[in-house]
Amino acid sequence: MFDVTRPTVFISGAAAGIGRATALKFAASGYLVGAYDVDETGLASLGKEAASLSGRVITGVLDVTDSDQWETRLKEFVGEGDGRLDILINNAGILAAGAFEDMPLSVHRRQIDINVNGVIYGTLAAFPYLKGTAGAQVVNLCSASAIYGQPELVTYGASKFAVRGITEALDLEWSKYDISVKAMWPLFVQTAMTKGVSTGTTNSLGVRLTVKDVSDAIFAATRPVKRRLHKVHFPVGLPSKALSLGSRFSPAWLTREVNRRLSHT
Numbered sequence: 001m002f003d004v005t006r007p008t009v010f011i012s013g014a015a016a017g018i019g020r021a022t023a024l025k026f027a028a029s030g031y032l033v034g035a036y037d038v039d040e041t042g043l044a045s046l047g048k049e050a051a052s053l054s055g056r057v058i059t060g061v062l063d064v065t066d067s068d069q070w071e072t073r074l075k076e077f078v079g080e081g082d083g084r085l086d087i088l089i090n091n092a093g094i095l096a097a098g099a100f101e102d103m104p105l106s107v108h109r110r111q112i113d114i115n116v117n118g119v120i121y122g123t124l125a126a127f128p129y130l131k132g133t134a135g136a137q138v139v140n141l142c143s144a145s146a147i148y149g150q151p152e153l154v155t156y157g158a159s160k161f162a163v164r165g166i167t168e169a170l171d172l173e174w175s176k177y178d179i180s181v182k183a184m185w186p187l188f189v190q191t192a193m194t195k196g197v198s199t200g201t202t203n204s205l206g207v208r209l210t211v212k213d214v215s216d217a218i219f220a221a222t223r224p225v226k227r228r229l230h231k232v233h234f235p236v237g238l239p240s241k242a243l244s245l246g247s248r249f250s251p252a253w254l255t256r257e258v259n260r261r262l263s264h265t
Contacts, residue, residue: 006055008081010034010074012064012122013092015042018141018186021215022089027055029219034077036062037092064092064118070125078129085129087222089139090119093159100154108155115159119166131177137222140167142183144235147247148256151265164233171232182221185244186214186236209237 009026013019014035020042023035027050035050035057037043043059050057058080062073078085093115096107123138130136145153146160164183171181186209217236235244250258 006030006032006081007086008032008034008078008084009087009089010036010077010085010126011089011091012036012062012118014059015039015046018211018214018218019089019091020046021211022091022218023057024050024053025215025219026087027053027057029055031055031086032081033057034073034080035059036073038063064122065113067121067125070121074122074125074129083129084133085126085136086133087137087139088122088126088130089141089218090122090163091141092118093141095153095156097152097156099152103155111155111159115156116162116166119163123166123170127174130174130179134178135224136177136179138167138170138179138181139218139222140181140183142167142185142233144185144187144244146185147244168232180230182232182234184214184218184221184234184236186217213237 007030009031011019011023011026011034014023015037016039019035019037023033023046027033033050033055035043035046036059038061040061043061047057047059058077060073060076062069064070074085094111096103096111119140126138130138140163142163143157143160145157146164149161150157167181167183170179174181214236217234221234233244
């Protein structure tokens, strides 16, 4: 196993929003942070903001839909940490809201390419480095939209259902390598991704979470904690926790009815 003093974390979609806040959170805690995105301007300002923190931030351009770029950027980053990769955070994602039939096929496809294929490409490319690091973790940004399918967010929700399935399966499959895989479950977060979004559900529940709420939750989820039961899913915020808990114990018809009312359909 690789053994260097400074732990490492690789974050996709790190130029703004949740990814940026998470990169700064880990850098402030002494991590070697890899912050990657297609937004070079955002990455440059992130690097300047992180300069005074106790950790170190390495930035680079990464299109998560390009598997070759994933392999190149990960190889470059782990070279800075002597081959060590403690945490991979699959944060990059996009959201498009509206009636399913009115949305161009290219928009549906783009959500799947980034939100699903990006997670698959990144996690697969990171595997050799995760396997070589004791207690490595993968953190996937899921969504409360994966609790039950949401009208006006059909493909976005479907992409997050896929991320949920990937997380659950890999957490079981990779336990033999001492790799844990976790999913974060925020509801709607105040970022550029939700700016201007108006659906039945957002109107009912509001867009209340901040990027700090989510970045703090991600950091807390990666801390070593002794639990009686292994934990895979981490709801963020009271509404997400309530919806998640309710979906576990309520009958299917009631879960559907709650979501029907929340979405005003």
